[in-house]
Amino acid sequence: MNWIISANSKMYDHSSAFEHYGFIDWKQGLTKYSTGDIVYIYCTSPIKMIQYKCIIEKTDIDYSQIQDDKKYWNDLSEYEKSQTGKYARLKLIEQVSNNQMRLDNLKQNGLNAAPQGPIKIKNDKLLKYIETYFTDNYQTDYFPEIVGESTVEYEGAKKTVIVNKYERSSKARENAIKHHGLNCKICGLNFKELYGEIGIDFIHIHHLVPIHEIAENYRIDFKKDLIPVCPNCHAMLHRKINGKEPTIDELKLMMNRITLPNNVQK
Known part of the structure; x- marks a missing residue:
């Protein structure tokens, strides 16, 4: 199964957490994830873009067993609220920042609206678009490294x-x-x-x-x-x-x- 979930970068520094640990223990709530599911993380305003691709490594993790990532929370009140319930471990596969993953382009290719919570990707057109363009192969603002x-x-x-x-x-x-x-x-x-x-x-x-x-x-x-x-x-x-x-x-x-x-x- 493929999912899109939403994330608020003002609340939590997802990029630094992924760089440090290689995964994030994500509040699971009532969502029925399965091990091996692919999860794309949509970053809300002002970014409005899918920036992370992850795979579910574990589900139903108790709070006592998750990685303590307090230093990456920008809003400590939300950190305190998160200390209950079950978690799923999202292992990072790839992270990108490109225009193809912006909300406007996603909506033109099958996404109905900005994700507000976990949604299953059931639209084949949308999934194909994301799988095709979630890559750095289309970037132009970098310099080619000539090895010799x-x-x-x-x-x-x-x-x-x-x-x-x-x-x-x-x-x-x-x-x-x-x-x-x-x-x-x-x-x-x-x-x-x-x-x-x-x-x-x-x-x-x-x-x-x-x-x-x-x-x-x-x-x-x-x-x-x-x-x-x-x-x-x-x-x-x-x-x-x-x-x-x-x-x-x-x-x-x-x-x-x-x-x-x-x-x-x-």
């Missing part, structure tokens, strides 16, 4: 590259922008200030941890690992000097035409 010239192929004007999925993550991008803002951390460029309406919300996100150090179970810390950068600075961060990509501070020095330390000079 051997990975680049040209077909006319088209270029095939390997994409770094960590920099591609739309939800990680959203969190990084909320924390760091939309100004390039290297040159200070803000696209809205420079270009007006067309530049609203545009920026690239750079991953500070070297790609070869990232394991499959690595969890992004958007405060420490990700920074906003303009496309020019992002491209330069992936160029190499003596086989090494420059750090943020080294690139700032280059921009200001200050002599670099000997170990990073050509």
Whole structure:
């Protein structure tokens, strides 16, 4: 069975809880979930978007056995109210933030209204739409990671590259922008200030941890690992000097035409 449930991000920090634990113990109420059910979480206003895909790992969990996630509750009065009844464990499969999952698009593809509580997805058109577009494959506001010239192929004007999925993550991008803002951390460029309406919300996100150090179970810390950068600075961060990509501070020095330390000079 496939479900949509609603979540209030003003009340609870779902993204950080998922990043920390990999799951959330969700108040079950009278809903008859089964182990293996797929649950999509719709975030209410102001987000108005499905952002999480989960699988039910356990049901009918007593409150005494759930993960204590008090630090992720923005409204502690609601946390206190939650300390009764049964819970279901929702293990995160994927989290995204893309326009295809916005309420208006969901309503055009079979959703009747904004979810107010748990609903079964019985509309085949809606389920197919969600399953097709709940992905980061359609994101355009990230920068392709070119791993080496051997990975680049040209077909006319088209270029095939390997994409770094960590920099591609739309939800990680959203969190990084909320924390760091939309100004390039290297040159200070803000696209809205420079270009007006067309530049609203545009920026690239750079991953500070070297790609070869990232394991499959690595969890992004958007405060420490990700920074906003303009496309020019992002491209330069992936160029190499003596086989090494420059750090943020080294690139700032280059921009200001200050002599670099000997170990990073050509």
